Amino acid sequence: MSVNFESSVNGIIGDDTVLECGVCWWTYDPRQGDDAQDIFAGTSFRDLPADWRCPCCGAPQSKFMIKEAGDEIQPAQAEASLEDKVAALVNAYEAAEKDMIGLPIHNGVLKVEAVGFRAYGGDVVGVILTPWCMNIVILPGDLTSAQLGSKRGHLFPFGTYSFVMGQMEGVGLVETCSLFSPMDDFDDHAVARAAAQAAIDGLFQVDEEALEKARKKQTRRSILTGRSGPSAVAT
Numbered sequence: 001m002s003v004n005f006e007s008s009v010n011g012i013i014g015d016d017t018v019l020e021c022g023v024c025w026w027t028y029d030p031r032q033g034d035d036a037q038d039i040f041a042g043t044s045f046r047d048l049p050a051d052w053r054c055p056c057c058g059a060p061q062s063k064f065m066i067k068e069a070g071d072e073i074q075p076a077q078a079e080a081s082l083e084d085k086v087a088a089l090v091n092a093y094e095a096a097e098k099d100m101i102g103l104p105i106h107n108g109v110l111k112v113e114a115v116g117f118r119a120y121g122g123d124v125v126g127v128i129l130t131p132w133c134m135n136i137v138i139l140p141g142d143l144t145s146a147q148l149g150s151k152r153g154h155l156f157p158f159g160t161y162s163f164v165m166g167q168m169e170g171v172g173l174v175e176t177c178s179l180f181s182p183m184d185d186f187d188d189h190a191v192a193r194a195a196a197q198a199a200i201d202g203l204f205q206v207d208e209e210a211l212e213k214a215r216k217k218q219t220r221r222s223i224l225t226g227r228s229g230p231s232a233v234a235t
């Protein structure tokens with residue numbers, strides 16, 4: 001099924017061969033599958049649907065390589081400034097773009113841009129906009145529970161979002177939550193940038209509707225409690 005996979009490597013992918021993304025080092029392990037894209041555990045990389053792509057960075061299957069033993073997690077740039085971390089992230093995506101130019105998922109009117117990055121709870125978070133995907137990205141400050149290919153939820157004012165863990169050259173660990181992939185619907189970079197800005201702003205807004213519902217529930221509850229209490233209206 002993975003028609004675009006290079007045949008030289010294709011021959012030695014077994015049922016349980018683990019592959020890693022050449023862009024972000026996210027790992028595809030057949031024993032785990034990819035529940036974000038409805039791939040059941042036990043699915044060989046060979047049997048992935050043709051449109052399956054890296055859940056972390058959106059790279060196509062042709063960017064995947066057989067995982068070699070000894071690929072370790074790089075230390076994060078704990079002491080680097082926010083600006084330096086974001087610049088390293090942009091560099092890594094720009095390097096990745098070189099291999100994507102000419103592929104159908106590459107939208108030539110877009111470029112790599114980091115939008116709305118900020119410090120948040122010891123991490124750095126923002127939106128990375130690229131010609132092939134738009135992701136919320138976290139550069140984690142705390143690596144104690146980090147495991148490549150793992151998922152974890154991050155709590156924002158708007159709600160909890162699930163991120164997958166990868167790593168990129170020169171950056172270290174990168175957690176991503178996909179917003180758009182591919183980027184066919186954007187025919188203008190400014191529009192895509194506005195969408196990225198809206199996404200990061202939205203993440204830090206309190207969900208007023210949910211809050212209002214919770215408040216109403218609370219109000220109803222106090223009314224009910226009041227009526228059933230000793231000071232209930234006497235008839």
Ligand SMILES: [Zn+2]
Pocket residue numbers: 021022023024025026054055056057058059166
């Ligand atoms: Zn990837």
